[in-house]
Amino acid sequence: MKSLPPALQTHLDDGTTTLAWCWRITRGDGVTFGFTDHDRVLSFDGTAFEPESGLTASEVRSGSDLSVDAQEAEGVLSSDRITETDILDGRWDNAAVELWRVNWQDPTQRVLLRRGAIGQIRRGRVAFVAEVRSLAHLLGQAVGRTFQAQCDAALGDARCGVDLEGAAFKGSGTVAQVIRSRVMLAEGLTGFAPGWFTHGWLEWVSGANAGRRAEIALHEVSEGLAILTLLEEPVRPISEGDGFTIRAGCDKRIGTCAARFGNAVNFRGFPTIPGQDSVLRYATRDGGHDGGVL
Incomplete structure (x- = not known):
């Protein structure tokens, strides 16, 4: 009362x-x-x-x-x-x-x-x-960890430990051409391999979206220019000349964690946990699926 x-x-x-x-x-x-x-x-x-x-x-x-x-x-x-x-x-x-x-x-x-x-x-x-x-x-709200094959840490946080401010994982670019509302050609990222920024994020430093962040769904390279596809359409239109800083992405798999970041020791997933396919396995005569320990 x-x-x-x-x-x-x-x-x-x-x-x-x-x-x-x-x-x-x-x-x-x-x-x-x-x-x-x-x-x-x-x-x-x-x-x-x-x-x-x-x-x-x-x-x-x-x-x-x-x-x-x-x-x-x-x-x-x-x-x-x-x-x-x-x-x-x-x-x-x-x-x-x-x-x-x-x-x-x-x-x-x-x-x-x-x-x-x-x-x-x-x-x-x-x-x-x-x-x-x-x-x-x-x-x-859910509290606690989820048992899954993929990592449940956010790239760059305290549990992950990767320093995203390092030159290998951070870049600066400028919009060279707007292809569609969330797809653009970008200059200044020639030193990064295709897919390096997939699942990463960028922060606009100039233009109508200055100060806002956007997730990256796909990073491709064509004729020396990066093609960036944003996960969601920005609230304000992107324009040529808009500047941004961009950081690497991670698909949360143990292979990517080890090869790209050298950070397998901090991997927060369970890569050997049995998946749903283990339930569907059956015995065969070809030497596999014999009912033995997986």
């Missing part, structure tokens, strides 16, 4: 209330926003909650078990604080949310109803709907 501040409780007991919803949202990049469904700015705790921001709330749903409670916030894309490109960029993904019920005549009378995070965002032509999940969603 939530305890209300005495002044707010007195206001509620009066029968005629002046209440508004306020959302404080802190994105992963540290930027904080305040929104309210009231028609004027409300301020408290160092945050100005802006009206006419395009946010309206559904009812708050709560349960007594550990299931994830959720609320939906609807908004329009015409707001200069919530843009379509920022949503597509993922800047609002898993942003921390505080939901307040406030007496707009006296914002000192307020109560924090819940904390949560931005979940699924459904986007239309002129509006969006963001799911606000309760903190119980953290209990649904």
Whole structure:
């Protein structure tokens, strides 16, 4: 049971209330926003909650078990604080949310109803709907390792140990030609063999996408130029002359780990674990599948 501040409780007991919803949202990049469904700015705790921001709330749903409670916030894309490109960029993904019920005549009378995070965002032509999940969603995250043949470490992290800042695994390039929305010819990568950057990533250092990262699905070479295919289409178009830094990729196999990175000692997979094909094996007379130890 939530305890209300005495002044707010007195206001509620009066029968005629002046209440508004306020959302404080802190994105992963540290930027904080305040929104309210009231028609004027409300301020408290160092945050100005802006009206006419395009946010309206559904009812708050709560349960007594550990299931994830959720609320939906609807908004329009015409707001200069919530843009379509920022949503597509993922800047609002898993942003921390505080939901307040406030007496707009006296914002000192307020109560924090819940904390949560931005979940699924459904986007239309002129509006969006963001799911606000309760903190119980953290209990649904997988914890622990997965037993699989491939490595479960991220290339370059502490468990992997490969230094991606080394000259052998890092390069700089420039877009020479845009072939399609996510396929481009790049200059400056002539010293790297085809496939070196497949499954890697690049970070744009200039152009409309500056500061953003993109995963690389395929790295090919043709007539001295690298052909890079991005895994996803960038939110903003790529242009000739855009600069980037790029880092090597790994397909998570023990052979690649040993040959390309010389890092088999830190391989975090189980390459000898039996696969599904072992279940389908049967005895034959050709010397194999004789039922012996694999």
